[in-house]
Amino acid sequence: MGAEIDPLDFLEIDRLLTEEEREIRDAVRAFVEGEILPGIEGWFESATFPREVAKGLADLGLLGMHLEGYGCLGANAVSYGLACLELEAGDSGFRSFVSVQGSLCMFPIRRYGSDEQKERWLPAMARGEVIGCFGLTEPDAGSDPASMRTHARRDGSDWVISGTKMWITNGGIADLAVVWAKTDEGVRGFLVPTDSPGFSTHDIHRKLSLRASVTSELVLDEVRLPGDAVLPGVVGMKGPLSCLTEARYGIVWGAMGAARSCFETALNYAKERVQWGRPIAGFQLTQRKLADMAVELNKGMLLALHLGRMKDEGRLKPQQVSMGKLNNVRVALEIAREARAILGANGITLEYPVIRHMNNLESVYTYEGTNEIHTLILGEALTGLRAYDR
Amino acid sequence: MDVVVLVKYVPDPTGTPKLGEDFLVVREGTDGTLDPGDEYAVEAGLRTVEAHGGEVTLVSMGPEVAMSAIRKGLSMGAHRGVLVTDPALRGADALATARVLAAAVSRRPFDVIFTGSESTDGYTGTVPMAVAGLLGIPALTFARKVEVGEGAVRIERQTDLGYDVIEAPIPALVSVTASAAEPRYATLKGIMAAKSKPVEQLSLADLGLDPATVAPTQRVLGITPAPSKGAGEIVQDGDGAVARIVDLLVEAKVI
Numbered sequence: 001m002g003a004e005i006d007p008l009d010f011l012e013i014d015r016l017l018t019e020e021e022r023e024i025r026d027a028v029r030a031f032v033e034g035e036i037l038p039g040i041e042g043w044f045e046s047a048t049f050p051r052e053v054a055k056g057l058a059d060l061g062l063l064g065m066h067l068e069g070y071g072c073l074g075a076n077a078v079s080y081g082l083a084c085l086e087l088e089a090g091d092s093g094f095r096s097f098v099s100v101q102g103s104l105c106m107f108p109i110r111r112y113g114s115d116e117q118k119e120r121w122l123p124a125m126a127r128g129e130v131i132g133c134f135g136l137t138e139p140d141a142g143s144d145p146a147s148m149r150t151h152a153r154r155d156g157s158d159w160v161i162s163g164t165k166m167w168i169t170n171g172g173i174a175d176l177a178v179v180w181a182k183t184d185e186g187v188r189g190f191l192v193p194t195d196s197p198g199f200s201t202h203d204i205h206r207k208l209s210l211r212a213s214v215t216s217e218l219v220l221d222e223v224r225l226p227g228d229a230v231l232p233g234v235v236g237m238k239g240p241l242s243c244l245t246e247a248r249y250g251i252v253w254g255a256m257g258a259a260r261s262c263f264e265t266a267l268n269y270a271k272e273r274v275q276w277g278r279p280i281a282g283f284q285l286t287q288r289k290l291a292d293m294a295v296e297l298n299k300g301m302l303l304a305l306h307l308g309r310m311k312d313e314g315r316l317k318p319q320q321v322s323m324g325k326l327n328n329v330r331v332a333l334e335i336a337r338e339a340r341a342i343l344g345a346n347g348i349t350l351e352y353p354v355i356r357h358m359n360n361l362e363s364v365y366t367y368e369g370t371n372e373i374h375t376l377i378l379g380e381a382l383t384g385l386r387a388y389d390r
Numbered sequence: 391m392d393v394v395v396l397v398k399y400v401p402d403p404t405g406t407p408k409l410g411e412d413f414l415v416v417r418e419g420t421d422g423t424l425d426p427g428d429e430y431a432v433e434a435g436l437r438t439v440e441a442h443g444g445e446v447t448l449v450s451m452g453p454e455v456a457m458s459a460i461r462k463g464l465s466m467g468a469h470r471g472v473l474v475t476d477p478a479l480r481g482a483d484a485l486a487t488a489r490v491l492a493a494a495v496s497r498r499p500f501d502v503i504f505t506g507s508e509s510t511d512g513y514t515g516t517v518p519m520a521v522a523g524l525l526g527i528p529a530l531t532f533a534r535k536v537e538v539g540e541g542a543v544r545i546e547r548q549t550d551l552g553y554d555v556i557e558a559p560i561p562a563l564v565s566v567t568a569s570a571a572e573p574r575y576a577t578l579k580g581i582m583a584a585k586s587k588p589v590e591q592l593s594l595a596d597l598g599l600d601p602a603t604v605a606p607t608q609r610v611l612g613i614t615p616a617p618s619k620g621a622g623e624i625v626q627d628g629d630g631a632v633a634r635i636v637d638l639l640v641e642a643k644v645i
Binding site for chain 2: 019020023024026027028030031034056059060061062065073074075079083
């Protein structure tokens with residue numbers, strides 16, 4: 001109602017969205033409520049990524065939704081962000097899936113690929129018939145990806161690639177790997193069908209985070225590719241780094257989805273949980289937690305929306321995305337931990353979404369650039385002095 | 391095949407609707423949506439044109455915000471929308487609503503009209519039959535299954551004890567239950583395409599209806615909160631216990 005405060009939209013940020021943006025947000029939320037929330041506890045516990053949900057995400061139009069043409073939706077950046085938020089309010093694993101498919105795999109093909117590569121891969125990836133993964137990180141090359149060992153050499157008109165990639169979301173279920181490798185000219189991107197001879201994957205088990213998501217090691221042992229497997233449009237680290245900026249933008253929003261889910265759960269729980277004859281929401285220490293959570297949630301939403309509008313204006317800089325990723329994942333994790341505390345013992349079970357989000361956010365906190373690296377990117381932007389290389 | 395689906399904009403069905411001082415549901419300034427019961431009708435309409443060709447036209451009556459219910463249906467895949475909105479329709483009762491919807495529907499030829507069984511706010515459940523009556527066409531109500539064939543429509547009507555199979559020539563009106571057709575999700579492509587689909591907004595004058603003919607014929611005089619649930623009945627073991635339980639189950643229409 002007009003005069004009342006909506007605890008889940010304290011600052012009426014909804015009003016800053018267009019009707020179409022709200023409709024897209026509502027459509028993704030309905031899908032999450034209907035298709036993800038009923039199954040997520042089980043998938044998380046059994047460490048399963050449900051392929052049928054991936055198909056549903058494609059049918060909904062989420063894969064590559066912020067790209068133009070080639071079967072992609074062409075939605076604006078704010079709509080893409082809202083979709084990431086709603087997905088991650090379900091589970092970070094599904095937002096990760098969509099980030100990898102759209103921002104890390106389809107984006108470089110759209111931006112740096114040849115017409116033939118775009119025609120061949122993008123429509124099938126938008127339909128979810130081809131699942132992508134993104135191979136940049138290596139066992140010994142994380143925050144410093146330029147130290148990668150994977151290399152590609154020319155052999156006649158072919159390329160031959162060898163190396164190992166690590167912590168690769170979707171790796172074990174992918175049909176196409178976008179692999180970044182050193183060449184004589186610098187780092188280049190390769191489109192590697194996963195059925196290529198010499199290509200193999202090993203899923204990483206015993207994870208306590210992102211359990212409803214596939215994480216794998218990719219091994220390339222003298223994988224021979226035709227000359228047209230290389231992305232022609234980019235040479236150097238700016239290729240993979242531009243992809244990461246795209247995906248980080250989605251994380252800025254997504255983290256607020258996980259945070260919202262935790263906040264909503266904690267608020268409802270605090271109002272219902274009675275101790276000493278009254279709801280624990282009535283105790284000052286609980287109210288302080290809830291108020292702090294609401295403040296950070298609303299600030300994070302405004303930050304995400306501001307970055308989204310800048311992205312739609314074509315003026316968003318990678319350092320600005322770093323500020324968003326740095327802040328929003330950090331506060332989301334804090335909100336999740338506070339929510340977990342409000343829920344007491346119930347906070348550690350999968351009956352409530354809180355500890356699942358909390359554990360997922362531990363991954364989100366360090367992937368796509370650790371908190372430390374984003375801090376140093378801001379430091380460099382502020383001072384002109386780089387503090388993160390030798 | 392020309393399919394019409396009657397749809398209603400209702401206050402957010404997950405919340406408690408607010409009533410104004412005149413005891414009418416407050417429809418503006420609150421969150422609202424396409425009546426979830428109508429989504430089954432939209433789905434039935436979409437499946438009909440997918441099987442037989444043609445277009446789905448959504449027809450609604452309500453305040454201007456009701457256009458969002460039409461947009462929801464368009465984003466599910468319906469082709470066009472008609473919203474009748476007029477200050478004189480505020481507080482319209484079921485009969486007035488049916489008159490308006492019948493007038494809006496009859497502007498163009500149609501083969502089948504789909505509706506929900508009842509709205510999730512008013513729950514009168516009488517509008518579908520009244521519309522069919524005013525249009526002089528058969529009403530096949532409470533369909534749990536719908537088959538549209540050549541020149542006829544056949545349904546399974548849900549009853550307390552099972553179902554009846556009913557067939558009628560078209561044009562006809564079919565009201566569907568939640569068992570008829572699981573509604574599809576609105577897709578992002580559908581949402582973006584909905585923007586360019588034709589939508590008409592009509593007044594009573596556009597329909598040639600005199601406000602006097604659709605004036606409410608009833609007025610709500612008061613509202614009493616539903617009594618809070620009392621304690622259940624505990625049937626003690628002993629003579630007559632089984633019979634009593636059977637009676638209760640029959641009363642509850644479980645058996």
